[in-house]
Amino acid sequence: MGDGSERRDQIIVIARRLIAARGYSATTVRDIADEAGILSGSLYHHFASKEAVLQEILHGFQHDTLSAFERIAASGGSARERLDQLIEHAFLTIEQRPDDVRIYQNETGFLMTQPGFEFLADGAARIEELWLDQIMEGQETGVFRDTIDPRLAFRFIRDTVWSTVFWFRPGGSHTAASMSENYLDLLHHGMLTVEG
Amino acid sequence: MGDGSERRDQIIVIARRLIAARGYSATTVRDIADEAGILSGSLYHHFASKEAVLQEILHGFQHDTLSAFERIAASGGSARERLDQLIEHAFLTIEQRPDDVRIYQNETGFLMTQPGFEFLADGAARIEELWLDQIMEGQETGVFRDTIDPRLAFRFIRDTVWSTVFWFRPGGSHTAASMSENYLDLLHHGMLTVEG
Amino acid sequence: MGDGSERRDQIIVIARRLIAARGYSATTVRDIADEAGILSGSLYHHFASKEAVLQEILHGFQHDTLSAFERIAASGGSARERLDQLIEHAFLTIEQRPDDVRIYQNETGFLMTQPGFEFLADGAARIEELWLDQIMEGQETGVFRDTIDPRLAFRFIRDTVWSTVFWFRPGGSHTAASMSENYLDLLHHGMLTVEG
Amino acid sequence: MGDGSERRDQIIVIARRLIAARGYSATTVRDIADEAGILSGSLYHHFASKEAVLQEILHGFQHDTLSAFERIAASGGSARERLDQLIEHAFLTIEQRPDDVRIYQNETGFLMTQPGFEFLADGAARIEELWLDQIMEGQETGVFRDTIDPRLAFRFIRDTVWSTVFWFRPGGSHTAASMSENYLDLLHHGMLTVEG
DNA sequence: GATGAATGAGCCTTCATTCAT
DNA sequence: TATGAATGAAGGCTCATTCAT
Secondary structure (H helix, E strand, O other): OOOHHHHHHHHHHHHHHHHHHHOOOOOOOOHHHHHOOHHHHHHHHOOHHHHHHHHHHHHHHHHHHHHHHHHHEEEEEEEEHHHHHHHHHHHHHHHHHHHHHHHHHHHHHHHHOOOOOHHHHHHHHHHHHHHHHHHHHHHOOEEEEOOHHHHHHHHHHHHHHHHHHHOOOOOOOHHHHHHHHHHHHHHOOOOOOOOO | OOOHHHHHHHHHHHHHHHHHHHHOOOOOHHHHHHHOOOHHHHHOOOOOOOOHHHHHHHHHHHHHHHHHHHHHHHOOOOHHHHHHHHHHHHHHHHHHHHHHHHHHHHHHHHOOOOOHHHHHHHHHHHHHHHHHOOOHHHHHOOOOOOOOOHHHHHHHHHOOHHHHHOOOOOOOOOOHHHHHHHHHHHHHOOOOOOOO | OOOOOHHHHHHHHHHHHHHHHHHOOOOHHHHHHHOOOHHHHHHHHHOOOHHHHHHHHHHEEEEHHHHHHHHHHOOOOOHHHHHHHHHHHHHHHHHHOOHHHHHHOOOHHOOOOOOOHHHHHHHHHHHHHHHHHHHHHHOOOOOOOEEEEHHHHHHHHHHHHHHHHHHHOOOOOEEEEEEOOOOHHHHHHOOOOOOO | OOOOHHHHHHHHHHHHHHHHHHOOOOOOHHHHHHHHHHOOHHHHHHHOOHHHHHHHHHHHHHHHHHHHHHHOOOOOOOOHHHHHHHHHHHHHHHHOOOOHHHHHHHHHHHHHOOOHHHHHHHHHHHHHHHHHHHHHHHHHHOEEOOOOOOOHHHHHHHHHHHHHHHHHOOOOOOOOHHHHHHHHHHHHHHEEEOOO
């Protein structure tokens, strides 16, 4: 258990969609098994528990996201460019893996303290570190205004970006690119005109 | 059922705390009844169902919040001043009624489409209208930059403000006032320095 | 939960009979509930778990048995008389509460180390103490032969007496009294004739 | 199925250890297969069912034990000597094959009436016959006291001896030999001193 | 012989809800 | 207004067993 068979993958795909739509606790093992065309008990041939399915979804998503963030943080360019890239990557992730993001946003709060999900807190801390580095470097180099508590700034930005997953619908009037553009504009220059 | 007896109020108070902490579906009727010192079946003398308790909590909170927003939107001053006041009121609400806000943030998404909870969508729409009015008026009067989609701006702001309820802890290094101040600073002028 | 209602008592009585006949793990909650005329879930209104039913049966039985043993051990007479009375009481218990004894004999070994069943080991130790006191006092006063390890003697006696529950059937050719008589005769004088 | 391959033997050895330690119903086919390094389904290439494994363990043990008892019963010497030898052999068996004895003691009661396990009752009856012969011959020849019901005597002795398997631990203060010695001393002469 | 996948029946337990007293 | 007892539906999970490959 842990290697990826076809059924395993199929179950993960189904579970991801269902859990994103209904929430983890409202999604039953039977729901998942039904869609996979097997009996609910048979699911335990592939996963040790319902929780293990969730764990795998979250762990995979966190791993991918964190990897991308690490890569961006280690890349060249200014702090401002790197912060922009972090934000752009987040918007892109929301467009490409909305179910993962939704699950992460919905279930992570409660789960963080549960045994077996310690990696969530670790990952969140590492992400905060990576983003914060850019903000603080930007403030130190005089690119970012330093009147704002950098920790607050990070959380404001993080919450704004990830929350869009709950209402952003690709195919509507916006794309990940236009969302990034709008948000970065607002974040960079604020709402007020020069005269305002 | 609907008149306010002491027990009713007590039950609402307990339910609010419990649901905010554990989530609606993870809070059982027995949990609530236990803390109220009655048996779970007895709770049905005061409320028609578990859902009815949640309805009452959400309805009351939405009513108060909407009233305040209506008042602010109808008050004198510039669009910018009114938007600032809306934001300040939200931060104040988070400080004073965190459990209500948490429940609203956590449960509203799924509930919105459920029968009996239509008022949630109505209220959300009205709130969007009130806030949007200020943003658009600000853009029209040249106080706010108009390169940003006002609907996006509204949602960015709304999500940022309300999301703080999940990590803001009064008694720490920030108060509602300092949160407002930091956020308004960021929102007004953006992160970049003039040279940046 | 813990006070004795009628249903509670009825459930205990049914569970005792079933568990004695089939064993604890082979007896299902449904079996018990069915005989009580309720749904299996309703059993949880009276007991916290299936294990709690077993606990109550074993605890009650151990308490009664231990009390009787304490009383006998504290009574007047010689060590020999008291040992005889302990044995006679055990045979009487087997006659009157065979189901309790059977459960105790069958399930106690595994359960002893389980959380919630620590009282079993404590009780067993106290019983060994009480019986051993008589044997050792008898050896010291010269009534009992001292060539036998008293701890072994205790276990030989204990096992012999309690094991009879698996084949002794009241209404057959023996009663508790005749079993006692036969066993005490054998225990006192041994199998060999004087000439043997 | 029935011929002895290596895997078969290996499975029997593992099953014996596991069933002795946890009990038959608490030992799963998977437990056994895991330790054998195969999947649980593969076990069915060697045995028709979980029950068949138990059957083979019990049948083999009963056969060996019965053979030894037949040999002793047919040997020369007095009835007393033969009864002593039967007892000594039992203690030796407990020392050498404790798992077999434990399984026999634990599972035989319930199984005796099950289809496929009729041999258990047959064997038990034959053993009773062999032991009883010695006891009755001893009583008839005046070596054993005849005030005790010989059937009771047999069961008292049998239960005492076999029950020791649950607490006798080789390597402690006793060996099979010292257990035999102590028990035979008690059985022959009883607990009372001549004056007692 | 062994694997890997699945079955099907059953297990203990939870929980919102009902209702006679 | 409570209680106490029960319902009924469901939930996560276990396990002996089967069978195509």
